[in-house]
Amino acid sequence: MSSENTMSLENPFNVFKHWFEKAQQHAHVKYPDAMNLATVSAAGQPSNRTVLLKHWDEAGFVFYTNLTSRKGGEISANGKVSVCFHWDAMDVQIRIEGVCAQVDDAQADIYFDSRPMQSRVGAWASKQSQPLASHAHLLKRVAKQSLKLPLGKMHRPDFWSGFRIVPHRIEFMQMKDYRLHERREFKLIDGHWVNGLLYP
Numbered sequence: 001m002s003s004e005n006t007m008s009l010e011n012p013f014n015v016f017k018h019w020f021e022k023a024q025q026h027a028h029v030k031y032p033d034a035m036n037l038a039t040v041s042a043a044g045q046p047s048n049r050t051v052l053l054k055h056w057d058e059a060g061f062v063f064y065t066n067l068t069s070r071k072g073g074e075i076s077a078n079g080k081v082s083v084c085f086h087w088d089a090m091d092v093q094i095r096i097e098g099v100c101a102q103v104d105d106a107q108a109d110i111y112f113d114s115r116p117m118q119s120r121v122g123a124w125a126s127k128q129s130q131p132l133a134s135h136a137h138l139l140k141r142v143a144k145q146s147l148k149l150p151l152g153k154m155h156r157p158d159f160w161s162g163f164r165i166v167p168h169r170i171e172f173m174q175m176k177d178y179r180l181h182e183r184r185e186f187k188l189i190d191g192h193w194v195n196g197l198l199y200p
């Protein structure tokens, strides 16, 4: 990438850190942590949706969701996923491919407990991806749920947790004039990251 002179290209995580911090500081990137997640059904049908990156390090990229949702079911049958960040205001795209592993319960508990109370209630009330008769029905479930547990005891539902995407391919693209974009691909081969440029 154009900033390659200022960062080590030995490992894609240095590059990710560089761009992610820029996105977080950018006045016109509203959701730097929003990533488009693609999963594949048993029939081979891909589907994608946005989720939020809640934690990342060299072990992988973590998001949280309802395990019984469409994506949750697809991941439990086939953990191979990809995510894509596009920071429009920066003309940057990052693509990550890898395999999901569920985070351990202790990590999921810590994150769940850090969420605002209404979000915790919502996690209990939503049968994510199931048919819903009306929005009013959802609000009724939220109200019922709020009465069920004292606020301090709103522990994590066992159907809600996080997945860590353990990457084996990460690609950074900086858009350039006339579609002559700079693409750098990192692939994990025999435990080592190797990188090179790709035609745009």
Ligand SMILES: Cc1cc2nc3c(=O)[nH]c(=O)nc-3n(C[C@H](O)[C@H](O)[C@H](O)COP(=O)(O)O)c2cc1C
Pocket: 031, 034, 047, 048, 049, 050, 051, 052, 053, 063, 064, 065, 066, 069, 070, 071, 072, 128, 129
């Ligand atoms: C900006 C944004 C952030 C989102 N973050 C999450 C998230 O972190 N986890 C999640 O389960 N759904 C999140 N959603 C909702 C998902 O995009 C999706 O609608 C939902 O998870 C159901 O997807 P599924 O039926 O394919 O499982 C987010 C949506 C948007 C627009």
